[in-house]
Amino acid sequence: AQEALRQAQKMEAVGQLTGGIAHDFNNMLTGIIGGLDLIQRYNQTGRHAETGRFIDAAVTSANRAAALTHRLLAFARRQPLNLKRVDLNALVDSMRDLLVRTLGSHILVDAQLQPDLWPASSDENQLESALLNLVINARDAMPNGGSLYIATANVVLSRQAEIGDLPAGRYVTLSVLDSGCGMTAKVLASAFEPFFTTKPIGQGTGLGLSMIYGFVRQAGGHVQIRSEPGKGTEVTLYLPAHHRLSDSPAGASPVADAPRAAQGE
Ligand code: ADP
Numbered sequence: 078a079q080e081a082l083r084q085a086q087k088m089e090a091v092g093q094l095t096g097g098i099a100h101d102f103n104n105m106l107t108g109i110i111g112g113l114d115l116i117q118r119y120n121q122t123g124r125h126a127e128t129g130r131f132i133d134a135a136v137t138s139a140n141r142a143a144a145l146t147h148r149l150l151a152f153a154r155r156q157p158l159n160l161k162r163v164d165l166n167a168l169v170d171s172m173r174d175l176l177v178r179t180l181g182s183h184i185l186v187d188a189q190l191q192p193d194l195w196p197a198s199s200d201e202n203q204l205e206s207a208l209l210n211l212v213i214n215a216r217d218a219m220p221n222g223g224s225l226y227i228a229t230a231n232v233v234l235s236r237q238a239e240i241g242d243l244p245a246g247r248y249v250t251l252s253v254l255d256s257g258c259g260m261t262a263k264v265l266a267s268a269f270e271p272f273f274t275t276k277p278i279g280q281g282t283g284l285g286l287s288m289i290y291g292f293v294r295q296a297g298g299h300v301q302i303r304s305e306p307g308k309g310t311e312v313t314l315y316l317p318a319h320h321r322l323s324d325s326p327a328g329a330s331p332v333a334d335a336p337r338a339a340q341g342e
Contacts, residue, residue: 096149096150099146102142110139110143113136158200163201164194165204165229184219186225186227194231195319197249203292203296207292211289214310223257225253229249230249231247231248231318241301243299248298249318252314255309257309269300289314299315300315
């Protein structure tokens with residue numbers, strides 16, 4: 078719990094810093110893009126085809142920078158979660174084509190989806206981006222090919238702190254397992270830190286795992302990483318099962334109707 082608090086405070090500080098910079102940066106970019114647009118309009122005479130191409134290239138770069146600042150702003154703001162009943166198997170199925178394309182033909186993909194999976198209580202959009210991020214990390218860990226498994230499962234934790242600091246109860250897990258380079262103990266210890274990356278500049282932001290950690294914790298879950306250098310990595314998201322009156326193991330108590338009650342939001 079101490080560690081989780083330290084991490085949360087760090088995320089808070091990084092979020093504020095990032096948000097401030099991204100906001101100012103975005104204003105400057107708006108000026109640059111607007112200026113380029115005007116220049117392009119004055120250049121419509123067609124006398125300077127070459128110049129037009131340079132301006133287009135500058136606009137493209139500025140738009141890319143703007144997209145990055147929007148991502149950073151979204152990270153800093155960490156919008157309130159939209160917790161709903163989510164079917165993880167359906168989510169994996171709906172993303173399968175995108176994930177296979179992201180991985181490329183040199184990586185074998187397989188899914189082991191638990192039949193009769195319980196619905197999870199989670200934010201669907203955040204979960205989609207988490208899964209994509211995990212798959213991109215797995216791809217980057219297997220530059221020479223390999224295999225990737227996506228698995229879902231129903232899990233009952235019978236006692237407090239069996240996994241992380243999670244309370245006992247029902248959980249749904251989503252795991253991504255790769256046969257890639259794995260992480261050393263040192264990398265593993267820093268993997269959740271915002272901006273920690275071992276990737277070259279332009280390829281990694283170091284925000285993937287820290288964003289996933291932040292959102293899963295906020296949703297009342299836990300992220301577990303098992304990794305062995307040279308063998309591979311397994312990242313498992315534990316998400317609270319979505320409770321309804323009828324499937325509450327403790328029987329129908331009147332408060333069980335309030336799905337958010339136990340999540341300390
Ligand atoms: P990024 O991917 O931008 O570097 P992340 O926060 O997602 O940021 O990951 C942080 C670091 O953790 C990566 O740079 C890499 O060293 C390590 N890592 C994450 N996922 C894996 C994986 N599946 N296999 C090996 N290393 C990984």
